[in-house]
Amino acid sequence: MKGTAAHIVRTLLLSLVTLFGVSVLIFLMLRVLPGDPARVLAGLDASAEQVDRIRAELGLDEPLLSQYWAFISGVLQGDLGVSARTSRPVALEIFARMPATLTLAVVATVIGSVVGVAAGVVAAVRRNSVVDHVISSVAMMGVSMPVYWLGLLLILLFAVTLGWLPAAGSDEPLSIVLPAATLGAFSTALVSRMTRASMLEVLGQDFIRTAQAKGAPPRTVIIRHGLRNAFIPILTVISLQFGALLGGAVLTETVFGWPGIGRLLVDSIAARDFAVVQGLVLVYALLFVLLNVFVDVLYVVVDPRIRY
Amino acid sequence: MRAWRRFRHHPPALVGLGIIVTFLVLAFAAPLISPYDPNAQDLSAAIQGPSGSHWLGTDQLGRDIATRLMYGTRVSLLIGVLAVAIGLLVGVPLGVVAGYYGGWADMAVSRFADMLFAFTSILLALTLVAVLGVSLQNVIIAVGISVVPVIVRLVRSSVLSLREEPFVEAARGLGASDLRIIVRHVFRNALTPVLVHATLSIGVSILLAAGLGFLGLGVQSPTAEWGTMLGEGRQFIFSAPHLTAFPGIAIFLAILAFNLLGDGLRDALDPRMSTADRPTG
Numbered sequence: 001m002k003g004t005a006a007h008i009v010r011t012l013l014l015s016l017v018t019l020f021g022v023s024v025l026i027f028l029m030l031r032v033l034p035g036d037p038a039r040v041l042a043g044l045d046a047s048a049e050q051v052d053r054i055r056a057e058l059g060l061d062e063p064l065l066s067q068y069w070a071f072i073s074g075v076l077q078g079d080l081g082v083s084a085r086t087s088r089p090v091a092l093e094i095f096a097r098m099p100a101t102l103t104l105a106v107v108a109t110v111i112g113s114v115v116g117v118a119a120g121v122v123a124a125v126r127r128n129s130v131v132d133h134v135i136s137s138v139a140m141m142g143v144s145m146p147v148y149w150l151g152l153l154l155i156l157l158f159a160v161t162l163g164w165l166p167a168a169g170s171d172e173p174l175s176i177v178l179p180a181a182t183l184g185a186f187s188t189a190l191v192s193r194m195t196r197a198s199m200l201e202v203l204g205q206d207f208i209r210t211a212q213a214k215g216a217p218p219r220t221v222i223i224r225h226g227l228r229n230a231f232i233p234i235l236t237v238i239s240l241q242f243g244a245l246l247g248g249a250v251l252t253e254t255v256f257g258w259p260g261i262g263r264l265l266v267d268s269i270a271a272r273d274f275a276v277v278q279g280l281v282l283v284y285a286l287l288f289v290l291l292n293v294f295v296d297v298l299y300v301v302v303d304p305r306i307r308y
Numbered sequence: 309m310r311a312w313r314r315f316r317h318h319p320p321a322l323v324g325l326g327i328i329v330t331f332l333v334l335a336f337a338a339p340l341i342s343p344y345d346p347n348a349q350d351l352s353a354a355i356q357g358p359s360g361s362h363w364l365g366t367d368q369l370g371r372d373i374a375t376r377l378m379y380g381t382r383v384s385l386l387i388g389v390l391a392v393a394i395g396l397l398v399g400v401p402l403g404v405v406a407g408y409y410g411g412w413a414d415m416a417v418s419r420f421a422d423m424l425f426a427f428t429s430i431l432l433a434l435t436l437v438a439v440l441g442v443s444l445q446n447v448i449i450a451v452g453i454s455v456v457p458v459i460v461r462l463v464r465s466s467v468l469s470l471r472e473e474p475f476v477e478a479a480r481g482l483g484a485s486d487l488r489i490i491v492r493h494v495f496r497n498a499l500t501p502v503l504v505h506a507t508l509s510i511g512v513s514i515l516l517a518a519g520l521g522f523l524g525l526g527v528q529s530p531t532a533e534w535g536t537m538l539g540e541g542r543q544f545i546f547s548a549p550h551l552t553a554f555p556g557i558a559i560f561l562a563i564l565a566f567n568l569l570g571d572g573l574r575d576a577l578d579p580r581m582s583t584a585d586r587p588t589g
Contacts, residue, residue: 014419021423029439144564146515148522149538149556152545160546247428251519266523269438281435285426
């Protein structure tokens with residue numbers, strides 16, 4: 001167990017290094033690349049006065065190092081700057097939109113995990129049957145489908161033609177169905193492919209034959225002996241997919257007008273509101289890094305064989 | 309040769325290859341096939357459904373959608389191939405150095421890759437395009453950089469395991485230089501997973517670039533690009549769904565093709581990596 005604790009501490013430290021790197025990278029991207037950073041951070045519509053104020057606030061005539069220090073010590077105190085578009089603190093803007101995105105990503109992950117694992121198991125157990133071919137083909141199409149196009153198709157079918165579900169917004173409880181299904185489709189396809197491959201691997205092992213020979217019911221063999229042992233790679237895909245979903249939400253939220261941080265990012269880029277973009281990149285990176293640490297810890301919990 | 313035989317007997321991969329070849333033909337022969345200019349506007353013929361003179365109909369400016377899709381194939385394939393080329397040019401050397409030398413070099417390269425990963429590809433591409441400005445060149449650079457971390461990790465882990473192989477140790481024992489070992493023994497054997505992944509990455513890059521276009525941050529109008537066409541057609545989704553349907557089908561088919569081809573290459577070149585069926589028991 002001591003080795004495990006040390007490994008987790010090491011992972012945490014490396015994550016801090018990664019986060020530090022991301023902060024340097026986004027800092028440099030917005031300041032060293034061509035263009036006047038004060039003007040960029042103030043937004044294109046800002047008056048000369050506003051630009052001068054920002055330049056003074058940021059201390060842009062000072063050396064880069066002290067500028068970075070001022071930036072990062074602000075960030076560590078929860079100060080991500082002020083949005084040029086709304087004049088509200090960036091941290092508040094992001095915080096207000098965060099629950100919508102997290103809800104969407106969680107629901108999409110649940111859809112992806114439940115449907116994906118079930119489909120993958122069925123495909124593996126009924127290998128080379130018609131069912132398997134159908135599931136595998138649909139999964140292949142699923143991983144090739146542009147998420148925004150799928151979203152538009154679902155809107156056309158369920159909102160316009162059938163009129164069953166709202167097309168956009170987040171005002172009704174049912175509003176989440178289409179965006180979550182859209183966002184979850186890719187995960188479902190990916191998880192089912194991974195589950196099928198992983199299950200096929202495990203079902204070929206000797207202990208499965210032993211279990212069958214013992215006369216264990218097929219369900220027990222598949223679930224308890226098969227799925228349990230096939231679960232580690234599946235779990236990895238599901239967890240990492242959650243991170244990808246947060247990113248993928250950028251497109252889904254735009255299609256469905258879902259008020260999350262993905263849409264905030266697109267709107268901020270369009271308005272060249274770079275203080276918000278900078279803050280969002282940091283928040284995304286933090287979420288992503290935390291997720292990776294979580295996956296690392298999860299391995300140890302799920303699979304007692306793994307010790308570091 | 310055995311690989312080619314396996315590949316030939318892999319119907320999905322052949323379908324993928326067929327789609328890609330078709331796209332290539334359409335891209336190059338576009339001026340021969342279509343009588344229209346992709347950017348010629350004809351407002352009197354705006355938003356028409358598919359017909360004999362306009363096979364896939366016309367868009368909001370009366371431009372022929374089929375023609376624009378064919379010319380758009382050039383843009384999408386160019387972005388896909390060049391972005392992956394950037395990813396390989398930067399990612400392969402970094403991955404080799406990290407995997408072969410280990411130690412501090414590995415630490416530095418791996419943290420760099422982690423950092424790019426933490427950005428997530430779409431965020432990285434969006435931010436880069438936002439900062440650099442929107443143009444075809446910048447889209448290629450942005451998408452290319454987002455391919456880098458994937459290649460770095462892949463190459464690093466293959467080199468890491470190859471480094472311990474007896475044939476590498478033998479070469480080292482014979483006094484071969486690091487460069488010679490890397491080029492002749494390590495890289496050659498790491499090529500298969502890289503090739504498979506590069507193929508899949510072309511599809512991913514096309515998808516990402518089309519996503520940027522859809523958000524209005526990709527290749528700009530009037531240049532015909534699939535994602536931009538889809539994004540601009542979106543406002544007519546209720547009245548004229550064909551404006552979004554056909555570009556969507558094009559993007560879907562292109563990505564499907566590279567996924568099928570990548571899967572087929574993996575099964576053909578390295579049966580050990582295969583997720584396909586194996587005889588059991």
